[in-house]
Amino acid sequence: MEAIKDKKNLQVVINAGWCKSCGICIDLCPKGALGRDNRDKAVWQYPDKCIRCGLCELRCPDLAITLQEAEEEE
Amino acid sequence: MPVKRYLRQRFFPQLWCAGCGHGQIMASLIRAIEELGLQKNNVVVVSGIGCSSRMPGYLDFHTLHTLHGRALAFATGVKMGRPELNVIVPMGDGDASAIGGNHLIHAARRNINITAIVMNNNIYGMTGGQSSPTTPVAAKSTTAPLGNIDPAFDLVELAKGAGASFVARSTTYHSKEMQNMFVKAINHKGFSFVEVLTQCPTYYGRKNEGVSPTEMMKKFATTTTSIGSPKKKENPELIERGVFVDQERTEYASSYCEMINQMRKQK
Ligand SMILES: Cc1ncc(C[n+]2csc(CCOP(=O)(O)OP(=O)(O)O)c2C)c(N)n1
Ligand code: SF4
Ligand code: SF4
Ligand code: SF4
Ligand SMILES: [Mg+2]
Numbered sequence: 001m002e003a004i005k006d007k008k009n010l011q012v013v014i015n016a017g018w019c020k021s022c023g024i025c026i027d028l029c030p031k032g033a034l035g036r037d038n039r040d041k042a043v044w045q046y047p048d049k050c051i052r053c054g055l056c057e058l059r060c061p062d063l064a065i066t067l068q069e070a071e072e073e074e
Numbered sequence: 075m076p077v078k079r080y081l082r083q084r085f086f087p088q089l090w091c092a093g094c095g096h097g098q099i100m101a102s103l104i105r106a107i108e109e110l111g112l113q114k115n116n117v118v119v120v121s122g123i124g125c126s127s128r129m130p131g132y133l134d135f136h137t138l139h140t141l142h143g144r145a146l147a148f149a150t151g152v153k154m155g156r157p158e159l160n161v162i163v164p165m166g167d168g169d170a171s172a173i174g175g176n177h178l179i180h181a182a183r184r185n186i187n188i189t190a191i192v193m194n195n196n197i198y199g200m201t202g203g204q205s206s207p208t209t210p211v212a213a214k215s216t217t218a219p220l221g222n223i224d225p226a227f228d229l230v231e232l233a234k235g236a237g238a239s240f241v242a243r244s245t246t247y248h249s250k251e252m253q254n255m256f257v258k259a260i261n262h263k264g265f266s267f268v269e270v271l272t273q274c275p276t277y278y279g280r281k282n283e284g285v286s287p288t289e290m291m292k293k294f295a296t297t298t299t300s301i302g303s304p305k306k307k308e309n310p311e312l313i314e315r316g317v318f319v320d321q322e323r324t325e326y327a328s329s330y331c332e333m334i335n336q337m338r339k340q341k
Contacts, residue, residue, distance in 0.1 A: 018086055022093035022275075027288035058105075058249040061097030061287075062087060063077055 007052040010067045012044040018064035025056035025065060080104045080114070082134050090125060093287025095246035095272030099164070099193050100129050102249055106256035117160050120149040122174060124166035125200045125274070126193040143174030146181045149188050157187070157327040160260060167194040168206040171227050175207070182236035185264045186326040190238075191256070192229055192267070195274035203277030214281045230318055233267040240266035241319040245294035246273060248315065258317065264325050271298070271313070 012033075021040035030053060035045030042065070044050065057065045081104075090096050107117060117135040121127035123142035130137035136159075140148045149163045170178050170192045181188060197215055198204040205215040205222050208229065212221045233241045240262040244252040252270055259266035273279060273290035283290060299305040301316035 020087065020092035022287050024093060024288050024291065027286070028291075055249075058101070059098060059246075059291075060101070061090065061092075061094055063081070063097065063101055064087075066077075 009070055010052045011070050012047075012050060012052075012056065013066050013068055014042050014044060015064040015066075016041045018062045019060075020062050020064075022061060025060050028059060029056055076108070077101060077104050080107065080134050082132055085132055088132055089128060091274075091276045093273065093275045093290075094125065094199075095195065095270075095274070095287075095291070096126050096129065096193055098246040098249065099126075099191065099252070099270050099272060100132065102252040103129075103162070103164070103191070103256050104133070105253045106260060109253070109257055110260060112160055112260075116158070117162065118149075118152050118156075119162045119164065120145050120152060121164050122166070122169045123200070124169045124198070126164055126166035126195075127169060129164045143169055143172070144177065145169065146174065146177040146188065146190065150181060150184075150186055153186055153188055153327050154330060157331060160189070161187070162189045162191065162260065164191045164193060166199070166206075167192060167196060167208040167229070168198045168204075171207045171229060171232065179232070179236035182233055182238040182265050182267065184326040185237065185239050185323050187263055187265070187328075189256075189259045189262075189266045190268070191259075192269045193272050194229060194269055195272045195278055196226075197274050197278040199274045199277055203274075203281060213278075215277075216281075229267075229269045230314075233269075234319055237265075237323075238267040238319060239264035239321045239323045240317070242267070242317045243269045243271070243313070243315050245271040245291075245298055245315065247291045247294040251315065255317065258320070262320065264321075264323055 019041045025042050026034045031049045033046045033050035035043050037043050119130040119135050120138040121130045122145040145163045149161050153161045196208045204217040207227045209222045210226050242255040244255050259268050275287040298315050299312045301314045306312050
């Protein structure tokens, strides 16, 4: 629960190997925090705009997005 | 949310097309199972054949990938043999309401404690976009290039009429709502039926709307409304979302167990 309190600590991690460039997360992000790379794969382009609402994680059909603690990252 | 814990990661990236709603339904189902705290070993997922029916292949539970339309028949066998297990049956609209329509109505009539999920994309996705019993009138498909003239089934009404004791509907746009409905449906003791409106961008989308997967999803936000919302009165065309039926009724596997116990006593 501590982690939820400090949402800024969460990072939006996108698994490019599973992302199919459908655009759903990018189009439906309420803050326009996601962008595309040169293969149209989603990237967390504007972390400053991101409110860590988790909608992108909930809606990704390919289970490619995870909101996780910064230190959890491999 | 540790979704990955429930996946057979060796089969990823999964085979569904980019933007296919079936993956979103799988994700909400996993979150519902996580929320309920079910042990992996106590969950059985049974499917037929179709794009939707690929789901059990990706899930790290006990899984059965059976015959087109027959998932509920196999699931009935599992439930009768091991009534303590949670049996979940994801089906396509064709799978559940065309070839498998009889299994569906009789599973509902028996009120067997199974959770049936219909992933309704209004088309036969896997075989190339033929009309299904839920393809809307005037919509185009491979078998109705000039527009479909068959009236569509309302699957919620069908399940209600057949006697399902839990009936609900949601969409891929409403991820959290869908998850909540799965939680309720799995908890329900009796036959539970959840219809999820979902997008097949490759066949339904390309033949009809010609829009992106996102636009198809957004349509679920504008063409549906919660049960009892005043919007429905203004626009009767809106499709209702929510829980339509939630009743207690004698459950089939328990009646069977009771009968066995009675017979044992008589010996
Ligand atoms: C007995 C039998 N009849 C027909 C088929 C061919 N078939 C495979 S999937 C399918 C329909 C798929 O549509 P749906 O159930 O809506 O699932 P979706 O692919 O749209 O998720 C059909 C007709 C089959 N595999 N077995
Ligand atoms: S929703 Fe998922 S698959 Fe689609 S672009 Fe975003 S990360 Fe990629
Ligand atoms: S967490 Fe919310 S705000 Fe941040 S990228 Fe995802 S959808 Fe956008
Ligand atoms: S054909 Fe349609 S239902 Fe099948 S995986 Fe592709 S988008 Fe999904
Ligand atoms: Mg279908």
